[in-house]
Amino acid sequence: MGSDRVTLKIPRPLYERLKRVIEGTGFRSVNEFVVHVLRDLVAETGDEASLTPEEIRVIRERLRKLGYL
Amino acid sequence: MNGFRVLILGLDCLDPGLVEAFLDDLPVLQELIKRGEFRRLRSVDPPITVPAWMCAFTGKDPGELGVYGFRNRADHSYEGFRISTSAAFRAPAIWDELGRMGLRSIVVGVPGTYPPKPVKGLLVSGFLTPSTETTYTFPPSLKRRIREIVGEYIIDVREFRTEDKARVIQEVHRMTERRFDFMATLLVEEEWDFAVVVEMGPDRIHHALWAHHDPTHPKHDPQSPYRDAIRDYYRYLDTRIGKLLEAVPSRTQIVVMSDHGIQPMYGGIAVNEWLIREGYLALKEYPTEPVPIRDLIERELVDWSRTVAWGEGGYYGRIFLNVRGREPQGTVSPDEYNVVRRELARKLEALTDEEGKPLGTRVLFPEEIYREVSGIPPDLIVYFGDLRWRSIGTVGRGVIHWHENDTGPDDANHAPHGVFIASPALAGRDLSLPEVHGLILGCFR
Numbered sequence: 465m466g467s468d469r470v471t472l473k474i475p476r477p478l479y480e481r482l483k484r485v486i487e488g489t490g491f492r493s494v495n496e497f498v499v500h501v502l503r504d505l506v507a508e509t510g511d512e513a514s515l516t517p518e519e520i521r522v523i524r525e526r527l528r529k530l531g532y533l
Numbered sequence: 534m535n536g537f538r539v540l541i542l543g544l545d546c547l548d549p550g551l552v553e554a555f556l557d558d559l560p561v562l563q564e565l566i567k568r569g570e571f572r573r574l575r576s577v578d579p580p581i582t583v584p585a586w587m588c589a590f591t592g593k594d595p596g597e598l599g600v601y602g603f604r605n606r607a608d609h610s611y612e613g614f615r616i617s618t619s620a621a622f623r624a625p626a627i628w629d630e631l632g633r634m635g636l637r638s639i640v641v642g643v644p645g646t647y648p649p650k651p652v653k654g655l656l657v658s659g660f661l662t663p664s665t666e667t668t669y670t671f672p673p674s675l676k677r678r679i680r681e682i683v684g685e686y687i688i689d690v691r692e693f694r695t696e697d698k699a700r701v702i703q704e705v706h707r708m709t710e711r712r713f714d715f716m717a718t719l720l721v722e723e724e725w726d727f728a729v730v731v732e733m734g735p736d737r738i739h740h741a742l743w744a745h746h747d748p749t750h751p752k753h754d755p756q757s758p759y760r761d762a763i764r765d766y767y768r769y770l771d772t773r774i775g776k777l778l779e780a781v782p783s784r785t786q787i788v789v790m791s792d793h794g795i796q797p798m799y800g801g802i803a804v805n806e807w808l809i810r811e812g813y814l815a816l817k818e819y820p821t822e823p824v825p826i827r828d829l830i831e832r833e834l835v836d837w838s839r840t841v842a843w844g845e846g847g848y849y850g851r852i853f854l855n856v857r858g859r860e861p862q863g864t865v866s867p868d869e870y871n872v873v874r875r876e877l878a879r880k881l882e883a884l885t886d887e888e889g890k891p892l893g894t895r896v897l898f899p900e901e902i903y904r905e906v907s908g909i910p911p912d913l914i915v916y917f918g919d920l921r922w923r924s925i926g927t928v929g930r931g932v933i934h935w936h937e938n939d940t941g942p943d944d945a946n947h948a949p950h951g952v953f954i955a956s957p958a959l960a961g962r963d964l965s966l967p968e969v970h971g972l973i974l975g976c977f978r
Contacts, residue, residue, distance in 0.1 A: 505673065515618060515648075515663075522663040523616050529692050531740065531943050532581070532603050532847055533825075533926070 474498075539786045539976050540720070541729040542774060543643070545582055545660075546736035547791035547952045549573050555767045561775035562954060565787060569956030575965040578902050579849045579914060580793035580947045582660065583617050585966060586731060587645040589792065591624040592970030596903020596910065598622060600645075602847065603661070606909035609859050611830050611837070619646050619658070627973055628652050628727060634977065636726035639719050642688075642712060643731050654725060660733050662688045682718050683711040689733050693741040694943055698759050701741045706769060709734040713773045717780040726977070738766045739795040743945035750797050752944055786959065786976055791951035792966065798946035801925040801935040802884065802892075802917045804844035804852065810933070811880060815839035823929035837862035841873060842912075846926030848946050850915030852877065874898065874912055881915055887934050892918040920946045 482494045491497040515523070527533045552571070556563055577588045577595055584600040587593075595601050600617050607615040615621070622645055628638035632653030640646065640656040647658035649671040656671040657679065665686055670676045679686045687708040693701050709732055716730045744752035745759040774789065781787070805826050808814035815836040816829065826843060829835055835843065837855060841864055845851040856870060857863035865873050878896035885891050894917050899910035917924060923946055925935055953960060959972055 514620065515616065519663045519667070520616060523661055526661075526663075526689075527603050527616075528825075529694060531694060531923070533827075533845075 472498075536782060536784055537786070537976070538725065538782065538784070539727050539788065539973055540781055541727075541788045541790060541973070542777070543586065543729060543731035544735050544770065544789065544791050544952070545586075545644075545731060545733045546739055546793060546795055546947070547770075547789075548735075548739070548794035548948065549950055549952045550794065551763065551767060552952055552954075555764055558764065558768050559771040561771045561778070562789065565789065565954050565956040569787075569954065570958040570960065572953040572955075572960050573963045574790060574951040574953040574969075575963070576793040576947075576949050576951055577966050578897055578949075579916075580920075580949050580951075581848060582644045582733075582736065582792055584622075584645065585792035586643055586659075587622050587626065589790070589966045589969040590626040590628075590643065590729070591622065592967050593624050594903050594905075594967055596899055596906045598624060599906075599908025599910075601899075601908070601910050601914075602851070606853070609909065610861060611835070614827075616661070617645060618661070619648055619650050621645070627970055628654065628656075628729075630974060631727050631977060636977065637724055639716075639723060639725045639728040639730075641716055641719070641728075641730040642733070643729060644733075654727075655719065655723065657686075659731055660689050664688070679715060683715045685711075686715065687711055690737050693737045695741075696942060698742060698745070698762070701737065702759070702762050702766070705734045705737050705741075705766065708732075709770065709773060713777050717777050720777070720780045727973070732770075734766065734770070735791070736795075738763055739945045740943050743795070743797060743943075747797055747944075750944055751799065787956045788959065788969075788973075789952065789954040790969065794948035794950050794952075795945050796921060796948040798923060798944055799886075799918065799921055799936075801846075801923040802850070803925045803927065803930065803933050803935055804846065804850050804915070804917075805926060805928045806931065807884075807933050808842055808844060808852075809928070813841040813877070814843050816928070820929040823927045826926040826928060829928060838864065841865055842877060844915075844924065844926060845911075846924045848923050849920065850913075850917060850924030851911035852913040852915060854912045870912075877913060881913070884917070886918075892922060894922075895919055920948065922946075 479494055486497045577585050581602055583603050584595045584598055600621050604614045604616055607613040628640050631638055638652055638654040640652060642657060642659040644660040647662040647669060649656045649658045651671055655675055658669045662669045690704045690708055712732055720728060742759055742762045744750045745757040746763040747753055805814055817834050817836050840855050842852050842854050854865050855863050856865045881896050882894050884894050897914040899906050
Protein backbone atom coordinates (compact mmCIF):
# COMPACT_ATOMS: atom_id res chain seq x y z
CA MET A 465 0.00 0.00 0.00
CA GLY A 466 0.99 3.60 -0.33
CA SER A 467 2.82 2.91 -3.58
CA ASP A 468 2.82 5.80 -6.05
CA ARG A 469 2.41 3.37 -8.95
CA VAL A 470 -0.51 1.21 -10.04
CA THR A 471 -0.77 -1.73 -12.44
CA LEU A 472 -2.91 -1.47 -15.58
CA LYS A 473 -4.05 -4.46 -17.59
CA ILE A 474 -3.99 -4.37 -21.39
CA PRO A 475 -4.86 -7.11 -23.91
CA ARG A 476 -1.87 -9.39 -24.64
CA PRO A 477 -2.06 -8.97 -28.47
CA LEU A 478 -1.84 -5.19 -27.98
CA TYR A 479 1.12 -5.67 -25.64
CA GLU A 480 2.92 -7.83 -28.21
CA ARG A 481 2.27 -5.26 -30.89
CA LEU A 482 3.60 -2.43 -28.74
CA LYS A 483 6.71 -4.52 -28.05
CA ARG A 484 7.37 -4.68 -31.78
CA VAL A 485 6.65 -0.96 -32.20
CA ILE A 486 9.38 0.01 -29.71
CA GLU A 487 11.99 -2.43 -30.97
CA GLY A 488 15.23 -0.60 -31.63
CA THR A 489 13.90 2.68 -30.18
CA GLY A 490 14.99 4.45 -27.02
CA PHE A 491 12.11 2.92 -25.03
CA ARG A 492 13.37 0.11 -22.82
CA SER A 493 9.94 -1.32 -22.04
CA VAL A 494 6.32 -1.26 -23.15
CA ASN A 495 5.57 0.21 -19.73
CA GLU A 496 7.85 3.18 -20.32
CA PHE A 497 6.42 3.72 -23.81
CA VAL A 498 2.80 3.56 -22.69
CA VAL A 499 3.39 6.06 -19.86
CA HIS A 500 5.08 8.41 -22.35
CA VAL A 501 2.22 8.19 -24.87
CA LEU A 502 -0.51 8.55 -22.25
CA ARG A 503 1.17 11.62 -20.72
CA ASP A 504 1.21 13.19 -24.17
CA LEU A 505 -2.43 12.33 -24.80
CA VAL A 506 -3.56 13.75 -21.48
CA ALA A 507 -1.59 16.94 -22.07
CA GLU A 508 -3.28 17.41 -25.45
CA THR A 509 -6.75 16.49 -24.25
CA GLY A 510 -6.57 18.40 -21.01
CA ASP A 511 -8.65 17.52 -17.97
CA GLU A 512 -9.24 21.19 -17.21
CA ALA A 513 -10.76 21.87 -20.63
CA SER A 514 -9.79 25.50 -20.23
CA LEU A 515 -9.24 28.10 -22.93
CA THR A 516 -6.18 30.27 -23.46
CA PRO A 517 -6.68 34.08 -23.43
CA GLU A 518 -6.03 34.09 -27.19
CA GLU A 519 -8.73 31.45 -27.75
CA ILE A 520 -11.17 33.48 -25.66
CA ARG A 521 -10.42 36.56 -27.76
CA VAL A 522 -10.98 34.64 -31.01
CA ILE A 523 -14.24 33.09 -29.78
CA ARG A 524 -15.60 36.40 -28.45
CA GLU A 525 -14.88 38.08 -31.76
CA ARG A 526 -16.61 35.25 -33.65
CA LEU A 527 -19.65 35.35 -31.39
CA ARG A 528 -19.91 39.09 -31.88
CA LYS A 529 -19.63 38.84 -35.66
CA LEU A 530 -22.21 36.07 -35.74
CA GLY A 531 -24.63 38.16 -33.70
CA TYR A 532 -24.79 35.99 -30.62
CA LEU A 533 -23.54 38.81 -28.40
CA MET B 534 -27.16 -5.50 -30.46
CA ASN B 535 -27.35 -7.39 -33.81
CA GLY B 536 -25.86 -4.46 -35.64
CA PHE B 537 -28.58 -2.04 -34.54
CA ARG B 538 -27.40 1.57 -34.75
CA VAL B 539 -28.67 5.10 -34.41
CA LEU B 540 -27.60 7.97 -36.67
CA ILE B 541 -28.61 11.56 -35.87
CA LEU B 542 -28.24 14.20 -38.56
CA GLY B 543 -28.40 17.47 -36.67
CA LEU B 544 -29.17 20.45 -38.88
CA ASP B 545 -28.86 23.61 -36.85
CA CYS B 546 -31.96 25.80 -37.25
CA LEU B 547 -33.68 23.57 -39.83
CA ASP B 548 -37.21 24.94 -39.76
CA PRO B 549 -40.35 22.76 -39.77
CA GLY B 550 -42.31 25.35 -41.77
CA LEU B 551 -39.65 25.53 -44.47
CA VAL B 552 -39.30 21.73 -44.65
CA GLU B 553 -43.04 21.57 -45.19
CA ALA B 554 -43.01 24.35 -47.77
CA PHE B 555 -40.12 22.80 -49.74
CA LEU B 556 -41.03 19.14 -49.24
CA ASP B 557 -41.92 18.56 -52.92
CA ASP B 558 -38.28 19.34 -53.71
CA LEU B 559 -36.85 17.16 -50.91
CA PRO B 560 -37.24 13.54 -52.05
CA VAL B 561 -34.91 12.07 -49.43
CA LEU B 562 -36.66 13.70 -46.47
CA GLN B 563 -40.00 12.82 -48.07
CA GLU B 564 -39.02 9.16 -48.14
CA LEU B 565 -37.80 9.22 -44.53
CA ILE B 566 -41.09 10.81 -43.45
CA LYS B 567 -43.09 8.27 -45.45
CA ARG B 568 -41.34 5.43 -43.66
CA GLY B 569 -41.34 7.19 -40.31
CA GLU B 570 -42.59 10.43 -38.84
CA PHE B 571 -42.27 14.22 -39.02
CA ARG B 572 -42.77 15.91 -35.63
CA ARG B 573 -42.41 19.40 -34.25
CA LEU B 574 -39.64 19.60 -31.71
CA ARG B 575 -40.05 22.27 -29.03
CA SER B 576 -36.70 23.90 -28.33
CA VAL B 577 -35.52 25.01 -24.92
CA ASP B 578 -35.57 28.57 -23.55
CA PRO B 579 -33.59 30.28 -24.90
CA PRO B 580 -33.79 28.54 -28.30
CA ILE B 581 -30.12 29.11 -29.03
CA THR B 582 -27.52 26.65 -30.40
CA VAL B 583 -25.63 26.70 -27.09
CA PRO B 584 -27.06 25.24 -24.87
CA ALA B 585 -29.85 23.77 -27.07
CA TRP B 586 -27.93 20.86 -28.66
CA MET B 587 -26.45 19.77 -25.36
CA CYS B 588 -29.94 19.85 -23.81
CA ALA B 589 -30.99 17.35 -26.48
CA PHE B 590 -28.02 15.10 -25.81
CA THR B 591 -27.96 15.28 -21.98
CA GLY B 592 -31.72 15.37 -21.38
CA LYS B 593 -31.32 18.42 -19.14
CA ASP B 594 -32.83 21.89 -19.52
CA PRO B 595 -30.59 25.00 -19.50
CA GLY B 596 -31.34 25.62 -15.83
CA GLU B 597 -30.26 22.12 -14.85
CA LEU B 598 -27.11 22.51 -16.92
CA GLY B 599 -26.53 26.05 -15.62
CA VAL B 600 -25.81 27.13 -19.19
CA TYR B 601 -28.00 29.98 -20.43
CA GLY B 602 -26.15 30.94 -23.60
CA PHE B 603 -22.74 31.13 -25.23
CA ARG B 604 -21.53 33.18 -22.29
CA ASN B 605 -22.61 32.89 -18.71
CA ARG B 606 -21.87 34.85 -15.59
CA ALA B 607 -18.96 33.18 -13.86
CA ASP B 608 -19.66 34.97 -10.57
CA HIS B 609 -21.63 37.98 -9.33
CA SER B 610 -19.00 40.53 -10.37
CA TYR B 611 -19.94 42.85 -13.24
CA GLU B 612 -17.09 41.68 -15.46
CA GLY B 613 -17.12 37.95 -14.82
CA PHE B 614 -18.46 36.24 -17.93
CA ARG B 615 -17.28 32.83 -19.07
CA ILE B 616 -17.61 31.21 -22.48
CA SER B 617 -19.55 27.95 -22.42
CA THR B 618 -16.98 25.33 -23.31
CA SER B 619 -17.28 21.56 -22.96
CA ALA B 620 -16.29 22.03 -19.31
CA ALA B 621 -19.57 23.89 -18.69
CA PHE B 622 -21.55 20.74 -19.51
CA ARG B 623 -21.08 18.40 -16.58
CA ALA B 624 -24.04 16.10 -17.18
CA PRO B 625 -23.17 12.95 -19.17
CA ALA B 626 -24.16 13.08 -22.83
CA ILE B 627 -25.70 10.19 -24.78
CA TRP B 628 -22.25 9.12 -26.00
CA ASP B 629 -20.87 9.04 -22.44
CA GLU B 630 -23.71 6.82 -21.31
CA LEU B 631 -23.44 4.56 -24.35
CA GLY B 632 -19.69 4.27 -23.74
CA ARG B 633 -20.40 2.90 -20.27
CA MET B 634 -22.67 0.33 -21.92
CA GLY B 635 -19.73 -0.71 -24.09
CA LEU B 636 -21.01 1.00 -27.25
CA ARG B 637 -18.98 3.16 -29.61
CA SER B 638 -19.94 6.62 -30.82
CA ILE B 639 -18.93 9.02 -33.57
CA VAL B 640 -19.63 12.62 -32.53
CA VAL B 641 -19.01 15.37 -35.08
CA GLY B 642 -19.68 19.07 -34.82
CA VAL B 643 -21.88 19.20 -31.72
CA PRO B 644 -21.81 22.79 -30.40
CA GLY B 645 -20.48 22.81 -26.84
CA THR B 646 -17.89 20.03 -27.23
CA TYR B 647 -14.71 22.13 -27.45
CA PRO B 648 -12.18 21.40 -26.00
CA PRO B 649 -12.90 17.73 -26.76
CA LYS B 650 -13.42 15.38 -23.85
CA PRO B 651 -12.49 11.70 -24.24
CA VAL B 652 -15.20 9.55 -25.78
CA LYS B 653 -15.41 5.84 -26.49
CA GLY B 654 -15.13 6.33 -30.22
CA LEU B 655 -14.35 9.54 -32.10
CA LEU B 656 -15.18 13.18 -31.48
CA VAL B 657 -14.69 16.27 -33.63
CA SER B 658 -15.64 19.37 -31.67
CA GLY B 659 -18.16 21.81 -33.07
CA PHE B 660 -18.92 25.48 -33.47
CA LEU B 661 -16.81 27.64 -31.10
CA THR B 662 -13.70 25.62 -31.81
CA PRO B 663 -11.30 28.55 -32.32
CA SER B 664 -9.59 27.02 -35.38
CA THR B 665 -8.37 23.77 -36.90
CA GLU B 666 -4.93 24.68 -35.49
CA THR B 667 -6.19 23.59 -32.06
CA THR B 668 -6.56 20.02 -30.81
CA TYR B 669 -10.20 19.81 -31.82
CA THR B 670 -10.55 16.04 -32.03
CA PHE B 671 -10.46 13.05 -29.77
CA PRO B 672 -8.24 11.20 -30.17
CA PRO B 673 -5.87 13.97 -31.33
CA SER B 674 -4.64 11.80 -34.24
CA LEU B 675 -8.09 12.05 -35.85
CA LYS B 676 -7.17 15.58 -36.90
CA ARG B 677 -4.60 14.27 -39.39
CA ARG B 678 -7.12 11.86 -40.83
CA ILE B 679 -9.65 14.64 -41.38
CA ARG B 680 -7.05 16.51 -43.40
CA GLU B 681 -6.37 13.41 -45.48
CA ILE B 682 -10.06 12.90 -46.20
CA VAL B 683 -11.30 16.44 -46.92
CA GLY B 684 -8.27 18.74 -46.87
CA GLU B 685 -9.14 21.94 -45.02
CA TYR B 686 -12.01 21.10 -42.65
CA ILE B 687 -14.45 23.97 -42.18
CA ILE B 688 -15.77 24.26 -38.63
CA ASP B 689 -17.98 27.23 -39.44
CA VAL B 690 -18.33 29.95 -42.07
CA ARG B 691 -16.08 32.89 -41.28
CA GLU B 692 -18.86 35.43 -41.12
CA PHE B 693 -22.41 35.54 -42.40
CA ARG B 694 -23.20 39.15 -41.54
CA THR B 695 -21.96 40.57 -44.78
CA GLU B 696 -23.50 42.00 -47.92
CA ASP B 697 -21.37 39.62 -50.01
CA LYS B 698 -24.15 37.05 -50.24
CA ALA B 699 -22.55 35.07 -53.06
CA ARG B 700 -19.55 34.37 -50.86
CA VAL B 701 -21.67 33.27 -47.88
CA ILE B 702 -23.71 30.91 -50.06
CA GLN B 703 -20.58 29.39 -51.56
CA GLU B 704 -18.89 29.00 -48.17
CA VAL B 705 -21.93 27.37 -46.56
CA HIS B 706 -22.22 24.86 -49.40
CA ARG B 707 -18.52 24.05 -49.21
CA MET B 708 -18.67 23.62 -45.43
CA THR B 709 -21.62 21.23 -45.69
CA GLU B 710 -19.98 19.28 -48.51
CA ARG B 711 -16.79 18.71 -46.54
CA ARG B 712 -18.52 17.75 -43.31
CA PHE B 713 -20.83 15.29 -45.06
CA ASP B 714 -17.97 13.79 -47.10
CA PHE B 715 -15.93 13.33 -43.96
CA MET B 716 -18.86 11.90 -42.02
CA ALA B 717 -19.65 9.42 -44.82
CA THR B 718 -16.06 8.16 -44.71
CA LEU B 719 -16.17 7.67 -40.94
CA LEU B 720 -19.51 5.86 -41.12
CA VAL B 721 -18.01 3.37 -43.58
CA GLU B 722 -14.53 2.95 -42.12
CA GLU B 723 -15.26 3.03 -38.39
CA GLU B 724 -17.08 0.73 -36.03
CA TRP B 725 -19.97 2.54 -34.42
CA ASP B 726 -23.25 2.03 -32.64
CA PHE B 727 -24.26 5.67 -32.35
CA ALA B 728 -23.28 8.55 -34.62
CA VAL B 729 -24.24 12.19 -34.62
CA VAL B 730 -23.21 15.08 -36.83
CA VAL B 731 -24.34 18.68 -36.42
CA GLU B 732 -24.16 20.93 -39.48
CA MET B 733 -24.38 24.72 -38.94
CA GLY B 734 -25.27 25.49 -42.58
CA PRO B 735 -29.04 26.01 -42.29
CA ASP B 736 -28.59 28.54 -39.48
CA ARG B 737 -26.00 30.52 -41.41
CA ILE B 738 -28.00 30.56 -44.64
CA HIS B 739 -31.23 31.61 -42.85
CA HIS B 740 -29.60 34.51 -41.04
CA ALA B 741 -27.72 35.71 -44.11
CA LEU B 742 -30.52 35.44 -46.65
CA TRP B 743 -33.86 35.68 -44.89
CA ALA B 744 -34.92 39.03 -46.37
CA HIS B 745 -34.11 37.71 -49.86
CA HIS B 746 -36.33 34.68 -49.27
CA ASP B 747 -39.33 36.11 -47.41
CA PRO B 748 -41.66 38.30 -49.52
CA THR B 749 -43.33 39.66 -46.35
CA HIS B 750 -40.07 40.97 -44.90
CA PRO B 751 -39.77 44.80 -45.09
CA LYS B 752 -36.28 44.48 -46.62
CA HIS B 753 -37.36 41.98 -49.27
CA ASP B 754 -36.39 42.76 -52.84
CA PRO B 755 -38.40 40.68 -55.32
CA GLN B 756 -35.64 41.21 -57.91
CA SER B 757 -32.93 39.75 -55.68
CA PRO B 758 -30.78 37.14 -57.44
CA TYR B 759 -30.68 35.26 -54.12
CA ARG B 760 -34.45 34.86 -53.79
CA ASP B 761 -34.17 31.06 -53.89
CA ALA B 762 -30.90 30.66 -51.99
CA ILE B 763 -32.58 29.13 -48.92
CA ARG B 764 -34.71 26.76 -50.98
CA ASP B 765 -31.67 25.78 -53.07
CA TYR B 766 -29.70 25.02 -49.92
CA TYR B 767 -32.49 22.82 -48.53
CA ARG B 768 -32.44 20.92 -51.84
CA TYR B 769 -28.67 20.59 -51.63
CA LEU B 770 -28.91 19.31 -48.04
CA ASP B 771 -31.49 16.77 -49.15
CA THR B 772 -29.14 15.35 -51.80
CA ARG B 773 -26.27 15.29 -49.29
CA ILE B 774 -28.43 13.44 -46.75
CA GLY B 775 -29.33 10.94 -49.48
CA LYS B 776 -25.68 10.39 -50.29
CA LEU B 777 -24.74 10.00 -46.63
CA LEU B 778 -27.48 7.45 -46.04
CA GLU B 779 -25.97 5.27 -48.78
CA ALA B 780 -23.08 4.75 -46.35
CA VAL B 781 -25.38 3.53 -43.58
CA PRO B 782 -26.40 -0.10 -43.00
CA SER B 783 -30.10 -0.84 -43.39
CA ARG B 784 -30.84 -1.62 -39.71
CA THR B 785 -30.12 1.92 -38.62
CA GLN B 786 -32.53 4.22 -36.83
CA ILE B 787 -32.28 7.53 -38.70
CA VAL B 788 -33.10 10.83 -37.02
CA VAL B 789 -32.96 14.22 -38.77
CA MET B 790 -33.42 16.99 -36.24
CA SER B 791 -32.79 20.63 -35.46
CA ASP B 792 -32.33 22.62 -32.27
CA HIS B 793 -34.75 25.44 -33.16
CA GLY B 794 -36.45 27.01 -36.18
CA ILE B 795 -36.33 30.42 -37.80
CA GLN B 796 -38.61 33.42 -38.19
CA PRO B 797 -38.33 36.93 -39.60
CA MET B 798 -36.61 39.57 -37.51
CA TYR B 799 -37.65 43.20 -37.90
CA GLY B 800 -35.09 45.03 -35.84
CA GLY B 801 -33.43 45.31 -32.48
CA ILE B 802 -34.26 46.87 -29.14
CA ALA B 803 -31.36 48.71 -27.53
CA VAL B 804 -32.08 47.28 -24.10
CA ASN B 805 -29.59 49.45 -22.23
CA GLU B 806 -30.81 52.65 -23.92
CA TRP B 807 -34.26 51.69 -22.70
CA LEU B 808 -33.01 50.98 -19.17
CA ILE B 809 -31.26 54.38 -19.15
CA ARG B 810 -34.41 56.16 -20.37
CA GLU B 811 -36.53 54.43 -17.72
CA GLY B 812 -34.05 55.34 -14.98
CA TYR B 813 -32.77 51.82 -14.21
CA LEU B 814 -29.24 52.20 -15.59
CA ALA B 815 -26.89 55.13 -14.98
CA LEU B 816 -23.63 55.88 -16.80
CA LYS B 817 -20.86 58.14 -15.55
CA GLU B 818 -20.83 59.67 -19.00
CA TYR B 819 -22.93 58.89 -22.06
CA PRO B 820 -20.66 57.70 -24.92
CA THR B 821 -20.19 59.90 -27.97
CA GLU B 822 -20.30 56.87 -30.30
CA PRO B 823 -21.97 53.43 -30.03
CA VAL B 824 -20.14 51.25 -27.46
CA PRO B 825 -21.03 47.67 -26.41
CA ILE B 826 -22.18 47.43 -22.78
CA ARG B 827 -19.33 45.00 -22.02
CA ASP B 828 -16.80 47.67 -22.97
CA LEU B 829 -18.60 50.28 -20.86
CA ILE B 830 -18.46 47.91 -17.89
CA GLU B 831 -14.81 47.07 -18.46
CA ARG B 832 -13.95 50.78 -18.81
CA GLU B 833 -15.78 51.40 -15.50
CA LEU B 834 -18.22 53.86 -17.09
CA VAL B 835 -21.32 52.42 -15.41
CA ASP B 836 -22.38 54.22 -12.24
CA TRP B 837 -23.30 51.14 -10.25
CA SER B 838 -24.33 53.15 -7.19
CA ARG B 839 -27.30 54.47 -9.22
CA THR B 840 -27.97 51.35 -11.32
CA VAL B 841 -30.84 48.93 -10.78
CA ALA B 842 -30.38 46.72 -13.85
CA TRP B 843 -28.32 46.22 -16.99
CA GLY B 844 -28.80 44.11 -20.09
CA GLU B 845 -26.87 42.00 -22.56
CA GLY B 846 -27.40 41.82 -26.30
CA GLY B 847 -27.91 38.79 -28.51
CA TYR B 848 -30.83 37.02 -30.17
CA TYR B 849 -32.63 37.29 -26.85
CA GLY B 850 -32.29 39.78 -24.01
CA ARG B 851 -30.84 39.05 -20.63
CA ILE B 852 -31.37 41.52 -17.82
CA PHE B 853 -29.46 41.37 -14.56
CA LEU B 854 -30.49 43.17 -11.40
CA ASN B 855 -27.91 44.94 -9.28
CA VAL B 856 -28.80 43.31 -5.97
CA ARG B 857 -27.45 44.44 -2.59
CA GLY B 858 -25.33 41.73 -0.98
CA ARG B 859 -25.06 39.89 -4.30
CA GLU B 860 -23.43 42.28 -6.80
CA PRO B 861 -20.40 44.28 -5.54
CA GLN B 862 -22.26 47.61 -5.50
CA GLY B 863 -25.84 46.33 -5.36
CA THR B 864 -28.69 48.82 -4.99
CA VAL B 865 -31.80 46.62 -5.05
CA SER B 866 -32.59 45.18 -1.62
CA PRO B 867 -33.33 41.44 -1.68
CA ASP B 868 -36.82 42.22 -0.29
CA GLU B 869 -37.62 44.35 -3.32
CA TYR B 870 -36.09 41.92 -5.83
CA ASN B 871 -39.36 40.41 -7.02
CA VAL B 872 -41.22 43.72 -6.99
CA VAL B 873 -38.55 45.34 -9.19
CA ARG B 874 -38.40 42.32 -11.46
CA ARG B 875 -42.18 42.28 -11.99
CA GLU B 876 -42.22 46.02 -12.61
CA LEU B 877 -39.49 45.65 -15.23
CA ALA B 878 -41.30 42.72 -16.85
CA ARG B 879 -44.55 44.68 -17.04
CA LYS B 880 -42.85 47.66 -18.69
CA LEU B 881 -40.90 45.48 -21.11
CA GLU B 882 -44.06 43.63 -22.14
CA ALA B 883 -45.74 46.96 -22.83
CA LEU B 884 -42.99 48.08 -25.25
CA THR B 885 -44.27 49.17 -28.65
CA ASP B 886 -42.70 49.67 -32.05
CA GLU B 887 -42.04 53.21 -33.34
CA GLU B 888 -45.67 53.54 -34.43
CA GLY B 889 -47.04 52.61 -31.03
CA LYS B 890 -48.08 49.07 -31.92
CA PRO B 891 -47.38 46.49 -29.18
CA LEU B 892 -44.31 44.35 -29.90
CA GLY B 893 -45.65 41.30 -28.08
CA THR B 894 -42.54 40.99 -25.93
CA ARG B 895 -42.41 38.07 -23.50
CA VAL B 896 -40.45 38.00 -20.25
CA LEU B 897 -39.52 34.75 -18.52
CA PHE B 898 -38.26 34.17 -14.97
CA PRO B 899 -35.72 31.34 -14.71
CA GLU B 900 -37.22 29.65 -11.64
CA GLU B 901 -40.60 29.44 -13.40
CA ILE B 902 -39.38 27.72 -16.58
CA TYR B 903 -36.58 25.38 -15.45
CA ARG B 904 -36.75 22.21 -13.37
CA GLU B 905 -33.72 23.45 -11.46
CA VAL B 906 -31.68 26.67 -11.58
CA SER B 907 -27.90 26.09 -11.45
CA GLY B 908 -25.10 28.56 -11.97
CA ILE B 909 -26.01 32.23 -12.37
CA PRO B 910 -29.01 32.77 -14.64
CA PRO B 911 -30.19 36.13 -15.97
CA ASP B 912 -32.79 37.63 -13.63
CA LEU B 913 -35.07 38.25 -16.62
CA ILE B 914 -35.05 36.44 -19.96
CA VAL B 915 -36.57 38.77 -22.55
CA TYR B 916 -37.94 37.81 -25.97
CA PHE B 917 -38.44 41.16 -27.69
CA GLY B 918 -41.42 40.89 -30.03
CA ASP B 919 -41.48 37.18 -29.16
CA LEU B 920 -38.04 36.94 -30.82
CA ARG B 921 -39.00 38.96 -33.88
CA TRP B 922 -36.69 41.64 -32.51
CA ARG B 923 -33.23 41.05 -31.13
CA SER B 924 -31.59 42.54 -28.06
CA ILE B 925 -28.91 45.14 -28.64
CA GLY B 926 -26.51 45.73 -25.77
CA THR B 927 -24.77 48.70 -27.40
CA VAL B 928 -25.25 52.22 -25.98
CA GLY B 929 -24.58 55.51 -27.74
CA ARG B 930 -27.08 56.07 -30.55
CA GLY B 931 -29.75 57.55 -28.32
CA VAL B 932 -32.52 55.47 -29.92
CA ILE B 933 -34.27 52.34 -28.70
CA HIS B 934 -35.51 50.86 -31.99
CA TRP B 935 -32.78 49.85 -34.39
CA HIS B 936 -33.30 48.61 -37.91
CA GLU B 937 -29.63 48.31 -38.69
CA ASN B 938 -27.84 45.81 -36.57
CA ASP B 939 -24.91 46.65 -34.33
CA THR B 940 -23.01 43.75 -35.87
CA GLY B 941 -24.02 43.68 -39.55
CA PRO B 942 -27.02 42.61 -41.64
CA ASP B 943 -29.21 39.84 -40.23
CA ASP B 944 -32.94 39.59 -40.86
CA ALA B 945 -33.95 36.42 -39.03
CA ASN B 946 -34.17 35.20 -35.47
CA HIS B 947 -34.75 31.83 -33.86
CA ALA B 948 -38.21 30.30 -33.57
CA PRO B 949 -39.12 27.93 -30.73
CA HIS B 950 -39.86 24.84 -32.84
CA GLY B 951 -37.37 22.65 -34.65
CA VAL B 952 -37.71 19.50 -36.71
CA PHE B 953 -37.77 15.85 -35.63
CA ILE B 954 -37.88 13.35 -38.47
CA ALA B 955 -37.34 9.72 -37.51
CA SER B 956 -37.29 6.69 -39.77
CA PRO B 957 -38.66 4.34 -38.58
CA ALA B 958 -41.00 6.32 -36.30
CA LEU B 959 -39.65 6.73 -32.80
CA ALA B 960 -41.51 9.45 -30.87
CA GLY B 961 -45.14 8.96 -31.91
CA ARG B 962 -45.93 12.58 -31.00
CA ASP B 963 -44.50 16.09 -30.93
CA LEU B 964 -41.74 16.35 -28.33
CA SER B 965 -39.33 18.71 -26.60
CA LEU B 966 -35.60 18.90 -27.10
CA PRO B 967 -34.46 17.32 -23.78
CA GLU B 968 -36.73 14.33 -24.50
CA VAL B 969 -34.46 13.29 -27.39
CA HIS B 970 -31.88 12.00 -24.92
CA GLY B 971 -34.19 9.41 -23.33
CA LEU B 972 -35.67 8.44 -26.67
CA ILE B 973 -32.26 7.62 -28.17
CA LEU B 974 -30.97 5.79 -25.09
CA GLY B 975 -34.22 3.85 -25.05
CA CYS B 976 -33.32 2.44 -28.50
CA PHE B 977 -30.33 0.67 -26.94
CA ARG B 978 -32.03 -0.74 -23.85
